[in-house]
Amino acid sequence: MLSWGMPENEPATIADLPTPALVIDRPTFNANRVAMDELLPGDKLRPHVKAFKTTALAQQLADDGHRGFCCATPREVEGMVAAGLGHDLLLANESLDVARLGALADQANITVAVDSDATLDAAVAGGVRSVLVDVDVGLPRCGIDPADAGRLADRARHAGLEVRGVMGYEGHLMMVMDPNEKAERVGVSMELLLQASDDVGGDIVSGWGTGTCLTNTWCTEIQAGSYTLMDTDYGKLGLPFELALNVVATVISVSKKGWIIADAGIKSMAMDHGNPTWEHGDVFFLSDEHITLSPTNMNDWKVGDRVRIQPAHIDPTIAKHEQMWMVEGDDVVDRWVVDLRHW
Amino acid sequence: MLSWGMPENEPATIADLPTPALVIDRPTFNANRVAMDELLPGDKLRPHVKAFKTTALAQQLADDGHRGFCCATPREVEGMVAAGLGHDLLLANESLDVARLGALADQANITVAVDSDATLDAAVAGGVRSVLVDVDVGLPRCGIDPADAGRLADRARHAGLEVRGVMGYEGHLMMVMDPNEKAERVGVSMELLLQASDDVGGDIVSGWGTGTCLTNTWCTEIQAGSYTLMDTDYGKLGLPFELALNVVATVISVSKKGWIIADAGIKSMAMDHGNPTWEHGDVFFLSDEHITLSPTNMNDWKVGDRVRIQPAHIDPTIAKHEQMWMVEGDDVVDRWVVDLRHW
Numbered sequence: 252m253l254s255w256g257m258p259e260n261e262p263a264t265i266a267d268l269p270t271p272a273l274v275i276d277r278p279t280f281n282a283n284r285v286a287m288d289e290l291l292p293g294d295k296l297r298p299h300v301k302a303f304k305t306t307a308l309a310q311q312l313a314d315d316g317h318r319g320f321c322c323a324t325p326r327e328v329e330g331m332v333a334a335g336l337g338h339d340l341l342l343a344n345e346s347l348d349v350a351r352l353g354a355l356a357d358q359a360n361i362t363v364a365v366d367s368d369a370t371l372d373a374a375v376a377g378g379v380r381s382v383l384v385d386v387d388v389g390l391p392r393c394g395i396d397p398a399d400a401g402r403l404a405d406r407a408r409h410a411g412l413e414v415r416g417v418m419g420y421e422g423h424l425m426m427v428m429d430p431n432e433k434a435e436r437v438g439v440s441m442e443l444l445l446q447a448s449d450d451v452g453g454d455i456v457s458g459w460g461t462g463t464c465l466t467n468t469w470c471t472e473i474q475a476g477s478y479t480l481m482d483t484d485y486g487k488l489g490l491p492f493e494l495a496l497n498v499v500a501t502v503i504s505v506s507k508k509g510w511i512i513a514d515a516g517i518k519s520m521a522m523d524h525g526n527p528t529w530e531h532g533d534v535f536f537l538s539d540e541h542i543t544l545s546p547t548n549m550n551d552w553k554v555g556d557r558v559r560i561q562p563a564h565i566d567p568t569i570a571k572h573e574q575m576w577m578v579e580g581d582d583v584v585d586r587w588v589v590d591l592r593h594w
Numbered sequence: 595m596l597s598w599g600m601p602e603n604e605p606a607t608i609a610d611l612p613t614p615a616l617v618i619d620r621p622t623f624n625a626n627r628v629a630m631d632e633l634l635p636g637d638k639l640r641p642h643v644k645a646f647k648t649t650a651l652a653q654q655l656a657d658d659g660h661r662g663f664c665c666a667t668p669r670e671v672e673g674m675v676a677a678g679l680g681h682d683l684l685l686a687n688e689s690l691d692v693a694r695l696g697a698l699a700d701q702a703n704i705t706v707a708v709d710s711d712a713t714l715d716a717a718v719a720g721g722v723r724s725v726l727v728d729v730d731v732g733l734p735r736c737g738i739d740p741a742d743a744g745r746l747a748d749r750a751r752h753a754g755l756e757v758r759g760v761m762g763y764e765g766h767l768m769m770v771m772d773p774n775e776k777a778e779r780v781g782v783s784m785e786l787l788l789q790a791s792d793d794v795g796g797d798i799v800s801g802w803g804t805g806t807c808l809t810n811t812w813c814t815e816i817q818a819g820s821y822t823l824m825d826t827d828y829g830k831l832g833l834p835f836e837l838a839l840n841v842v843a844t845v846i847s848v849s850k851k852g853w854i855i856a857d858a859g860i861k862s863m864a865m866d867h868g869n870p871t872w873e874h875g876d877v878f879f880l881s882d883e884h885i886t887l888s889p890t891n892m893n894d895w896k897v898g899d900r901v902r903i904q905p906a907h908i909d910p911t912i913a914k915h916e917q918m919w920m921v922e923g924d925d926v927v928d929r930w931v932v933d934l935r936h937w
Contacts, residue, residue: 269937323882345847391853392881392884392886393847422881503687503689504735506730512688512735517910518909519937521865538735540666540667540687541687553712572936594612594614
């Protein structure tokens with residue numbers, strides 16, 4: 252058994268952590284929870300675990316009264332059930348690998364999204380008992396033609412399944428910056444969803460996400476997860492949530508040419524939303540295990556110092572790590588295993 | 595214990611694999627091994643495990659006669675030692691977390707790169723016995739000023755360490771497309787390295803990598819790993835290695851609007867070198883767990899079909915996966931655990 256890079260003694264401060272380390276500022280995380288509870292209390296929020304992939308974090312949200320959760324993969328559903336968080340789980344994604352979830356139907360309340368006869372047939376064959384009809388509301392991804400949603404719901408009920416309602420992901424609108432434009436365009440998407448809801452029936456109209464949670468007033472529940480920890484990309488939107496997540500790295504080299512190098516690269520930070528951010532200077536470039544930084548003041552830095560890097564995209568960054576460290580200031584107060592990774 | 599998404603029965607063909615799945619074409623991998631052995635036989639190649647992070651793959655290269663390996667992280671070194679591949683391991687990177695490696699000094703032959711007094715002091719304090727001096731040859735990353743390399747080597751010997759030589763990474767030149775320009779510029783970098791080598795002493799002049807292995811004739815050994823499986827980015831360079839790695843995904847949704855969606859996104863494929871490639875059409879975009887594809891012929895595709903996606907960057911793609919599946923045609927012939935991940 253490998254050591255996982257775990258220090259022999261419990262780390263007391265950030266300086267003791269093996270690096271690169273995913274670090275969560277607990278007071279900020281807690282403030283984000285409070286802010287969301289004012290916006291969307293209880294079952295109005297169905298937190299999406301794909302953002303943080305950690306049952307210990309999900310447990311905190313369940314304690315706040317958010318009893319239902321979204322998952323993006325069968326593995327996330329399995330992990331949530333294993334952690335005793337199976338009160339109301341939605342696989343908010345199409346899958347043909349759902350017999351794994353049907354096998355858990357006596358232990359948990361699991362609903363699966365369907366958008367075609369083929370995915371519905373897989374749910375029936377796999378022993379899934381409840382479905383939600385996923386509706387195309389404009390994002391070029393999954394979702395049935397709204398005009399065909401009622402037919403699929405009838406087909407599901409005929410096969411003996413419970414149809415709990417509809418979901419639609421306005422993902423193409425998450426990063427629209429102008430609030431008025433966003434409200435109008437989300438409205439158009441949600442009209443499509445509500446029309447489908449009329450045809451489908453059921454109690455649930457489920458929409459997303461952190462980027463539209465302030466403007467989406469049409470849905471009975473919102474699927475959001477990134478608000479818990481945030482990233483620099485969502486940070487541009489003026490949401491009432493603050494960045495709680497950093498990647499901490501150790502400075503391993505200092506060049507007289509005007510840069511320093513730390514031990515966190517693209518294997519510890521997602522690059523699909525661009526470079527991460529550093530408060531003490533510019534990010535020059537990243538390679539597999541390195542980040543080259545141009546500090547505002549070179550004299551401030553020496554080998555062995557710790558730097559805190561802010562990733563641009565939370566979900567795939569967390570998915571790269573085995574664990575996250577909860578901190579208050581520089582003190583390490585807890586360690587959570589990122590236990591919902593892979594498929 | 596979660597199921598890891600493992601099918602209950604051994605998968606016989608690609609159609610049986612849980613998706614997304616990292617799939618290696620074994621005949622192509624074997625052909626790449628043969629091609630490299632003609633270029634750089636035995637100890638002229640020091641394969642870099644950071645590219646593939648899998649001891650089962652490293653064992654194949656050791657069987658070919660490449661007895662020494664490079665690692666980028668302490669964890670990779672630990673894993674190689676645990677797998678019995680500790681004949682001659684080089685941590686080709688600076689680290690202050692090297693007491694973990696000093697603790698293995700009686701079990702394996704471990705050399706650590708240093709580029710400063712601070713990293714040398716950490717090696718001494720951590721019980722490391724051998725070092726290589728990492729020299730700045732133009733890439734804005736780690737490496738000591740060539741003029742200062744001899745002084746650091748003297749300091750290491752004074753502290754009782756063996757100094758095995760120098761290394762320099764001409765990473766800024768990997769993707770220079772013109773062979774003459776590449777040869778000339780690599781030559782300039784290698785002149786710096788050879789000057790440092792004169793001052794440092796030792797037998798080793800270690801350089802990189804897959805992108806310059808055809809033109810680098812100055813080094814006593816080449817650090818290359820991506821050649822084993824390749825990616826679409828290295829595929830542009832006209833090297834004698836073929837793409838052996840794909841991510842296999844399942845089509846989960848088909849839209850009448852002209853696209854299909856499969857269950858492999860940015861959590862299973864690295865995006866830092868851009869979009870992946872698909873031989874049957876265009877890649878529209880990726881999200882966390884989805885890829886939206888525009889097929890050349892929509893009528894060819896239905897829900898449940900498998901697609902093979904070619905990633906743009908091998909190293910961080912493999913680091914996202916727990917396992918790789920070896921295939922011959924559509925037959926699954928082996929499963930290798932990606933056991934050198936994280937730090």
